Amino acid sequence: MAAVDPHSFTEASQPRTKHVSLSLYLDFSTSIIHASGLFLLERPHRGPFSLDTRSLTIHGIIDPTSRASLPFTLSSPDPIKGSKLSITLSDHSSFLIIYSTSPSSSALQWLLPPQTFAKSHPFVYTQCQAIHARSVFPCQDTPAVRIRYSARLNIPSELSAVMAARHVQRRSPEKDDALDVATPSPWCAEGRVVEEFEMEQSVPPYLFAFAVGALGNREVGPRTRVYAEDVASVLDSAAAEFAGTEEMIREGERLFGPYEWERFDLLVLPPSFPYGGMENPRMVFLTPTVVKGDATGAQVVAHELAHSWTGNLITNKNNEHFWLNEGFTTYAERRIVEAVQGEQIAALNTGIGWRGLIGDVERFEDNLEFTKLKNNQEGIDPDDVYSQVPYEKGFQFLWRIERQVGRPAFDEFLKKYIATFKFQSIDTETFLDFLKANIPGIENQIDLVRWTEGTGIPPDAYEPDSTIYKQIVSLANEFINGRMAKEDEVADWHSQEWELYLENLPEPIEASQLVDLDSRYKLAESKDYEVKVAFLKRAISCGCKTYYNEVEKTLKEVGRGKYLRPLYTALVSGKEDDKVFAKTVFSEAREGYHPIAQGVVDAILSKNL
Structure with a gap:
C-alpha cells in the first residue's frame, strides 16, 4: 500500500479523518491522560484502517452505533514512527477509540509546581510538531491530512485550560462526558471541571495544542489576549512586549489577504518550552525568553503570525517539503517586520538568518541531503535534522524570485497563491507548477531545480546589503x-x-x-x-x-x-x-x-x- 508520508503509517488508498471528538481526563498524579476519541471518516471504509500512535495504551475500539467491539492490532514500535494501529472496519465511517497516554509521551511535558513561575500549581502543555500528536491521540499524523476536532478536558478546578481552538465553555462535569473513557469513575468527582473547545477549521494534526495550569490573561488588542501563569510580573511584561500585535495582524492582512482564524491569542509558557514559538492557530505558544522588555520579542510573534497564512492556511504535504512552511513564513515575517519596525530591523533579521544558514550548511557537510529544500527523509527523524536551512534557504529562494520579478508583481503572486491553496496541503512540485504558470518564463531566469533540489547555498543567493x-x-x-x-x-x-x-x-x-x-x-x-x-x-x-x-x-x-x-x-x-x-x-x-x-x-x- 502506498504511504503518503515517510513519517506516517497513513495510506493513500484509505479515507481521511474528517473530525475527531476527544474526551480527555488529565491525571496530574500519574502524568497520564485517560481518553476516548470518536473518529468520523470522509467516507465508509471496509478492511484495515491505519492510524499512527506512540506510547499509547489502546483499551478498546467500538462501533458507536451497535456498541460492538472492533478488531484491532498494534504493531511493535518503530523507533521513529511509533506503532501502527490497524482497525478492521466493515463499511464503517466512524469508530470510538478508548485509550490512555503514557508518562513518556513525546508531546507532553508535565511540570511539577517548582518547575513553573508561580511554584504553586502543576502545569502541562503539548508540543506536537513534527510527529508527536500521535502520542496524545491516535491519528493520521501527517500534514497531508487536515482535521477538525472538538475536545473536552477534565481538569482540577483550581486550574484552567487553553487550546488552539475556540473556547466553548467551562462547566461542571457530567456523566455523559466520560462515555467510554478508560477510567470514568473520577470524571464527575468533586474538585474537577470540564473545559470545552471546538476547532471548526481543518488543521494538520501537528497544530493540535493545549495547555493546563493556573493561568491568567491580559487583553492587548481586539483579537489578542496574552495568557501566562497567573503571576502579575510575567503577565504585565508579556502584555507590554506584545502590545503592537494588532498592528502586525493588520499588516499581514494587507500583504497576504484576510486573517482566517478569528483570534490571535498568545500563551507564554514556562522556560522548558523547546521552541521560540509554535504557530498553533488561535493560540500561539511562546517561550518566556522572547519577553525582553524592549518589544524586540515581537519579531518572534511576527513569525508565528505569518504562519497564519503560510503553514497553517497552506501546509507542506509532509516534512520533506518543510520549506513550504518555514521559508514562506520567514519571508512573510520579514515583510511584516519591515512594515511595522522598518527596513533596517528587517535587514538585521536577514543578516542573522544568513549567518545561521551558513552555519547549518556547514553542520550538514557530511550529509548534504539536508541542505536541500526538498529532501529525502525516509528513515530519518525530522527532529534530528531540524535546522535553519528550510527557513533561510527557503527565504532566500523567495527573495530571489522577488528580485527577479519586482516586489509589486511578487506581492500579487503571493496573494493569488494563498487564495488558491488555502486549507490545503501541497508539495514542492505543486508550488513550482503554480509559479511557472503564473510567472511565465521564470524557469529560464532562475534555476528552480538548483534552488529546490541542489545542495548548499546557490550562487545567486544574496547576503544583506544594508x-x-x-x-x-x-x-x-x-x-x-x-x-x-x-x-x-x-x-x-x-x-x-x-x-x-x-x-x-x-x-x-x-x-x-x-x-x-x-x-x-x-x-x-x-x-x-x-x-x-x-x-x-x-x-x-x-x-x-x-x-x-x-x-x-x-x-x-x-x-x-x-x-x-x-x-x-x-x-x-x-x-x-x-x-x-x-x-x-x-x-x-x-x-x-x-x-x-x-x-x-x-x-x-x-x-x-
Whole structure:
C-alpha cells in the first residue's frame, strides 16, 4: 500500500479523518491522560484502517452505533514512527477509540509546581510538531491530512485550560462526558471541571495544542489576549512586549489577504518550552525568553503570525517539503517586520538568518541531503535534522524570485497563491507548477531545480546589503586586530545587533580578548538569551573557563532548543573535560527539558561521546 508520508503509517488508498471528538481526563498524579476519541471518516471504509500512535495504551475500539467491539492490532514500535494501529472496519465511517497516554509521551511535558513561575500549581502543555500528536491521540499524523476536532478536558478546578481552538465553555462535569473513557469513575468527582473547545477549521494534526495550569490573561488588542501563569510580573511584561500585535495582524492582512482564524491569542509558557514559538492557530505558544522588555520579542510573534497564512492556511504535504512552511513564513515575517519596525530591523533579521544558514550548511557537510529544500527523509527523524536551512534557504529562494520579478508583481503572486491553496496541503512540485504558470518564463531566469533540489547555498543567493548590517559585520571583522566596538558605536544596539556582531567575530579569538569584551559590555550577564548564548558559545570555543558557571546556569534555566543545541554542540566539540562537563550538566538538567529537547541533546551527546 502506498504511504503518503515517510513519517506516517497513513495510506493513500484509505479515507481521511474528517473530525475527531476527544474526551480527555488529565491525571496530574500519574502524568497520564485517560481518553476516548470518536473518529468520523470522509467516507465508509471496509478492511484495515491505519492510524499512527506512540506510547499509547489502546483499551478498546467500538462501533458507536451497535456498541460492538472492533478488531484491532498494534504493531511493535518503530523507533521513529511509533506503532501502527490497524482497525478492521466493515463499511464503517466512524469508530470510538478508548485509550490512555503514557508518562513518556513525546508531546507532553508535565511540570511539577517548582518547575513553573508561580511554584504553586502543576502545569502541562503539548508540543506536537513534527510527529508527536500521535502520542496524545491516535491519528493520521501527517500534514497531508487536515482535521477538525472538538475536545473536552477534565481538569482540577483550581486550574484552567487553553487550546488552539475556540473556547466553548467551562462547566461542571457530567456523566455523559466520560462515555467510554478508560477510567470514568473520577470524571464527575468533586474538585474537577470540564473545559470545552471546538476547532471548526481543518488543521494538520501537528497544530493540535493545549495547555493546563493556573493561568491568567491580559487583553492587548481586539483579537489578542496574552495568557501566562497567573503571576502579575510575567503577565504585565508579556502584555507590554506584545502590545503592537494588532498592528502586525493588520499588516499581514494587507500583504497576504484576510486573517482566517478569528483570534490571535498568545500563551507564554514556562522556560522548558523547546521552541521560540509554535504557530498553533488561535493560540500561539511562546517561550518566556522572547519577553525582553524592549518589544524586540515581537519579531518572534511576527513569525508565528505569518504562519497564519503560510503553514497553517497552506501546509507542506509532509516534512520533506518543510520549506513550504518555514521559508514562506520567514519571508512573510520579514515583510511584516519591515512594515511595522522598518527596513533596517528587517535587514538585521536577514543578516542573522544568513549567518545561521551558513552555519547549518556547514553542520550538514557530511550529509548534504539536508541542505536541500526538498529532501529525502525516509528513515530519518525530522527532529534530528531540524535546522535553519528550510527557513533561510527557503527565504532566500523567495527573495530571489522577488528580485527577479519586482516586489509589486511578487506581492500579487503571493496573494493569488494563498487564495488558491488555502486549507490545503501541497508539495514542492505543486508550488513550482503554480509559479511557472503564473510567472511565465521564470524557469529560464532562475534555476528552480538548483534552488529546490541542489545542495548548499546557490550562487545567486544574496547576503544583506544594508548600511547597519555592513557596519556591524565590519566592526566584528576588526576584532581580530584587537579593535572592539566602542561605546558610542553600540549605544543604540539591542539584541539583534549584538547577536549579529558576536556571530560574525572571526576565529580564533583569544580568551583574554573575550574577557575584555565582556568586562566592557557585560554580555555574559545579559538578560537577553540571544546575546548571552552567542557570547557563551564563543567562550566555550576558545576554552574560556571563566564563563562555565554561566553556561551551566543557562543550560539549567531554559529548555529552548535554539540555546541548547549550540551550547551542548560547542562543549562536545571541545576537550575531554568539556565533554564530561556537558554530560554532567545534562544529567542534572534533563528532567527540566521537554521530551523533544531531551531527544535533541541525547542525539548531540551520543554522536560525540
